[in-house]
Amino acid sequence: MNMKALKTFRFWGLAPTWLLMGLTLIIPIGIVAGVSLGDRGPYGGFDWALNFSSYREILFTMGWTDELEFDPKYLAIIGRTLAYGLATTAICMALSVPVAYVIANARENWKPLLVYLVTLPFWVSMIVRVYAWLIILGNEGLAEKAWKLLGGGDVDTFLFTPGAMLTGMVYSYIPLMVLPVYAAIEKLDPALLEASHDLYGNRWTTLRRVILPLTWPGLSAGAILVFVPAIGTVLEPMLLGGGKQMMMGTLIQTQFGGGRNWPFGAAVAMVLMALVVIVLILNARRAASAGKEAAA
Amino acid sequence: MARGKAVEVYNVSKSFGTYQALDEVSFTIHENEFFTLLGPSGCGKTTLLRMIAGFESPSEGAILLSGQEIETLPPHKRRVNTVFQSYALFPHMTLAQNIAFGLENLGWDRKRREARVAEMLELVHMAPFAARRPAQLSGGQRQRIALARALAPEPKVLLLDEPLSALDLKLRQAMRDELRSLQKKTGITFIFVTHDQEEALDMSDRICVLGNGRIQQIGSPSEIYEDPANRFVADFIGETNFIETEVLSVQGEMARVRTPFGLEITARQKGLTGPGPATLSLRPEKIGMEAQADGWMLEGTVSGRNYMGGYTHYTVDVSGQSLRVSRRNSLSHADSYAPGQPVTIGFREDSARVLAR
Numbered sequence: 001m002n003m004k005a006l007k008t009f010r011f012w013g014l015a016p017t018w019l020l021m022g023l024t025l026i027i028p029i030g031i032v033a034g035v036s037l038g039d040r041g042p043y044g045g046f047d048w049a050l051n052f053s054s055y056r057e058i059l060f061t062m063g064w065t066d067e068l069e070f071d072p073k074y075l076a077i078i079g080r081t082l083a084y085g086l087a088t089t090a091i092c093m094a095l096s097v098p099v100a101y102v103i104a105n106a107r108e109n110w111k112p113l114l115v116y117l118v119t120l121p122f123w124v125s126m127i128v129r130v131y132a133w134l135i136i137l138g139n140e141g142l143a144e145k146a147w148k149l150l151g152g153g154d155v156d157t158f159l160f161t162p163g164a165m166l167t168g169m170v171y172s173y174i175p176l177m178v179l180p181v182y183a184a185i186e187k188l189d190p191a192l193l194e195a196s197h198d199l200y201g202n203r204w205t206t207l208r209r210v211i212l213p214l215t216w217p218g219l220s221a222g223a224i225l226v227f228v229p230a231i232g233t234v235l236e237p238m239l240l241g242g243g244k245q246m247m248m249g250t251l252i253q254t255q256f257g258g259g260r261n262w263p264f265g266a267a268v269a270m271v272l273m274a275l276v277v278i279v280l281i282l283n284a285r286r287a288a289s290a291g292k293e294a295a296a
Numbered sequence: 297m298a299r300g301k302a303v304e305v306y307n308v309s310k311s312f313g314t315y316q317a318l319d320e321v322s323f324t325i326h327e328n329e330f331f332t333l334l335g336p337s338g339c340g341k342t343t344l345l346r347m348i349a350g351f352e353s354p355s356e357g358a359i360l361l362s363g364q365e366i367e368t369l370p371p372h373k374r375r376v377n378t379v380f381q382s383y384a385l386f387p388h389m390t391l392a393q394n395i396a397f398g399l400e401n402l403g404w405d406r407k408r409r410e411a412r413v414a415e416m417l418e419l420v421h422m423a424p425f426a427a428r429r430p431a432q433l434s435g436g437q438r439q440r441i442a443l444a445r446a447l448a449p450e451p452k453v454l455l456l457d458e459p460l461s462a463l464d465l466k467l468r469q470a471m472r473d474e475l476r477s478l479q480k481k482t483g484i485t486f487i488f489v490t491h492d493q494e495e496a497l498d499m500s501d502r503i504c505v506l507g508n509g510r511i512q513q514i515g516s517p518s519e520i521y522e523d524p525a526n527r528f529v530a531d532f533i534g535e536t537n538f539i540e541t542e543v544l545s546v547q548g549e550m551a552r553v554r555t556p557f558g559l560e561i562t563a564r565q566k567g568l569t570g571p572g573p574a575t576l577s578l579r580p581e582k583i584g585m586e587a588q589a590d591g592w593m594l595e596g597t598v599s600g601r602n603y604m605g606g607y608t609h610y611t612v613d614v615s616g617q618s619l620r621v622s623r624r625n626s627l628s629h630a631d632s633y634a635p636g637q638p639v640t641i642g643f644r645e646d647s648a649r650v651l652a653r
Contacts, residue, residue, distance in 0.1 A: 191384035194351055197371040198378045199398035200449065209397070213388045 036266035044260035054267035081248040085231035088169040092177040100182035160242030168236035177222035184218025299326040302485040308357035319509040332488045334496040335506035377446035378455040385430035392426040398449040416444040436467045456488045530577040539576040551650040561645040567652035580622035582647035589642030
């Protein structure tokens, strides 16, 4: 095949991909970006414009005297979103390592079944899964009965607490952490662990100096996979948090719904996307420098 | 020689399910000894090594390290280090970090650590590579670093699990001399596991031959080779001719036997108590041919020939019995014997051994 034919082939070969990416990703993002620059319509909706007032609104409010006053209320939501995202990621990581370790060390013919069980919740609709927690954590629910059985004192309710929200988020995203961590632990040479013990390393030293550095690619991949959807989550704060804890996802949702301020919702969505992109760039950089170091 | 005991193994048995890997094994390894566990794969030698390291525990029996019972000590509390078959170097650490790993865990301060790492790199001739990572090394270089890493913490005993098996032939031979001189230089007890009898004979002070989970023989390389305790050892170490014979009488270490060639000879025996069937073991290089023949003479016919350079191996048929004969090609114009040719071969009865069947 000559060069020209190759180029033509490459262009048309990739055309479906570009078409799909354009229709489902680039154009919609462009629309959201456009809306975020628009004016709020008097009865919901919006008018095309080119002003940044929606972005300004994230940090400032208009005072009585038409002066801009710094208002941290949305900043607090962004901060809370990041905090919940980080907490979810950390808890998922802490729980995934032992689970992945057990799977990796299970008998060979059990491994596929165990991996399948980890992914099982994904076969059920997200809403149903979160709803299930509503029942478990609700009044007279399983959680309350278990708590009382274990001799716990009177509780008001488990629902609509940060704990309930975190439980739901961890539950929803943990398979995304277990799988890459399992893949990394599976690849770990058991002789390296023996070498560490042989060289006077106790369990903690072995975990810190051998297991964690060598499974880090899996852990960081899992962290990205969990953190990114976790900061955009809507269902858990709404259903399990009872809407008491506003997050970016719920904020965007209310702006397009009841709040009827599409440009502001779109602006918050763009900020959320920017946060995700920043995380991805940081990770790519770290991976690149780690790769360079390994090759050096 | 009054030397301290480095490792004592008492009646150690190990079974995995119904499989008996080791069966009542006992021996003592002295300080500053190069001790080799030799045997075919599956003989239990690696299991034994892993029990000394602490990665397995005996089903029965006890292991003592410098007189101290180690049953309850986890691997990281035993003053024993291992050179793993796959080397098991930490891929995310530089060579210097690999070597320093054990020293850090022992709580050596930075200055002492750095000095020791430099000393170890010097010892294995890898000083210029301190900042590299294991992936950038050849097999032989990795081997050296694995050795340096295991020797750095000054263990009482160094365990080597078939460390040369991954190297090519030339390197393997060079590493043998190096291991031997490292052992002498450091004065550390080496326990070397291998299935390669040549390695074992070349390097060891003493060899323990393991077979079917049992000790077959413990002795110096020449004892093992020249005076094998039984058929298994004679067969596993080196090459030999087994000739079925009839024992006429046994007197202490000696037995009088009748061979199929019609000869009656008196040779050293192992494991016999009285008359009956036995096996005569006669090594191919101990049978001379034509000019090299000596002792009892036999007439035979060449039936096969393998030219090996320094040696030629012949198969000679003597009264219905095939004998392997090794002939040293001591002169460049040495005669060669073609199959079909009649030859005279000879052996001395003090080279033959009578073994229980």
